[in-house]
Amino acid sequence: MAPVPHIVPDNFLGLEERFAAYRDARFAVLPIPYDATTTFGVGARDGPRAIITASQQVELFDEHVGREAHRAGVATLPPLESDARGPEAMHARVYAAARRVVQDGKFLIGLGGEHSITSGLVRAVKTRHKRVSVLQLDAHADLRDSYQGTPFSHACVMRRIHDLSVPAVGVGIRNYSAEEARFIKSAGKTIFSARQCRESAWIGGAVGQLSDEVYVSIDIDAFDPAYAPGTGTPEPGGLDWYQVVELLEAVTRSRRIVGADVVEVRPIPPNTVTEFLAAKLVYRLIGLVTS
Numbered sequence: 001m002a003p004v005p006h007i008v009p010d011n012f013l014g015l016e017e018r019f020a021a022y023r024d025a026r027f028a029v030l031p032i033p034y035d036a037t038t039t040f041g042v043g044a045r046d047g048p049r050a051i052i053t054a055s056q057q058v059e060l061f062d063e064h065v066g067r068e069a070h071r072a073g074v075a076t077l078p079p080l081e082s083d084a085r086g087p088e089a090m091h092a093r094v095y096a097a098a099r100r101v102v103q104d105g106k107f108l109i110g111l112g113g114e115h116s117i118t119s120g121l122v123r124a125v126k127t128r129h130k131r132v133s134v135l136q137l138d139a140h141a142d143l144r145d146s147y148q149g150t151p152f153s154h155a156c157v158m159r160r161i162h163d164l165s166v167p168a169v170g171v172g173i174r175n176y177s178a179e180e181a182r183f184i185k186s187a188g189k190t191i192f193s194a195r196q197c198r199e200s201a202w203i204g205g206a207v208g209q210l211s212d213e214v215y216v217s218i219d220i221d222a223f224d225p226a227y228a229p230g231t232g233t234p235e236p237g238g239l240d241w242y243q244v245v246e247l248l249e250a251v252t253r254s255r256r257i258v259g260a261d262v263v264e265v266r267p268i269p270p271n272t273v274t275e276f277l278a279a280k281l282v283y284r285l286i287g288l289v290t291s
Helices: 044-055 087-103 117-126 154-163 178-187 194-199 203-208 241-254 273-289
Strands: 027-032 074-076 107-112 133-137 168-173 190-193 213-219 256-263
Touching: 027 044, 027 087, 044 107, 044 256, 044 273, 087 107, 087 117, 107 117, 107 273, 117 154, 117 213, 117 256, 133 154, 133 241, 154 168, 168 194, 190 194, 190 203, 203 241, 213 241, 241 256, 241 273, 256 273
Parallel strands: 027 074, 027 107, 107 256, 133 168, 133 213, 168 190, 213 256
Antiparallel strands: none
C-alpha cells in the first residue's frame, strides 16, 4: 500500500488542529480580501490568500526568539466577505467581525487587503483597550479627510483613526499631499520619515510617543520596494527588514502590543518575495508578543 501523503492544513502557518483551534488559541488571524478603494495597482484582495500560502513555508522554530511561538495557538478565521454597498458599509462589517474576536479575548491579526480595513480593526480593539495607540508603518500618511468621494478610502484610514481619539505615530512616511501636510502640522501628528529612520537615532523617539498598549498597523509599502515589490503604491526609499524588526523589539520591551495588521500586499506572481516577508513578519511579531 502506498504511503498516505502529508497534507498541510490550509491555515496560517499550516498548523495542525491542536495549535489552530480557535477555542484555545491566543492569536486569531482574520483575512480581509478587500480592495475597493485602491487607486493604483489593484489586487490587494489577493493578499491574504497569498500570505497564508506563503506562511506554510515559514519555519515554526524562530531562531530570533529561540522557540516555536505557534504553540501559543494561532487560529485562522474564514475570509471576511466584502460588502458591495460601499466602503462605509465595509468598515462596519470589519468592525463587527473584529469585535467578536476581541471580545473573545484573542489577539487580533488582520490580513489585508487594503489599508482602509485598519480603522475598523482599531475601533474594535479600542472596545477592550481604551487607551490604545497606533504604530503605523507606511510609505504614506493616509491622513486625507476624504478621497475619491469617500472618507473610508485607504488614503483616509489614519484620519478616521484620529477621529476615534486614538493617538498614532507614523514611521517610514515619505509621500503625502499638501492637505495632509497642513493637517500633520495643525493636529500635531508625530511622523518619522523614512529618511529620518536612516539618518538618526529614531527608535526611542518613536516608542516614546506610544501609550502603554499599542496596535501595530503595517502597510507593506513601508518597506523599500527592493524588499517588498508586491504592493499597489510602491515608494522608493523605504525601510528594511532589520529596521522594522528592531522597532517592534523596542516596542515589546516597554509597551504591550494588543493587536496588529499587515495590509496592502498585492501578489505579483511568480515573484513571492512580498507575501513571504509579510508571513515571516507576522510570525516574528507573534514571537515577540509571546516573549
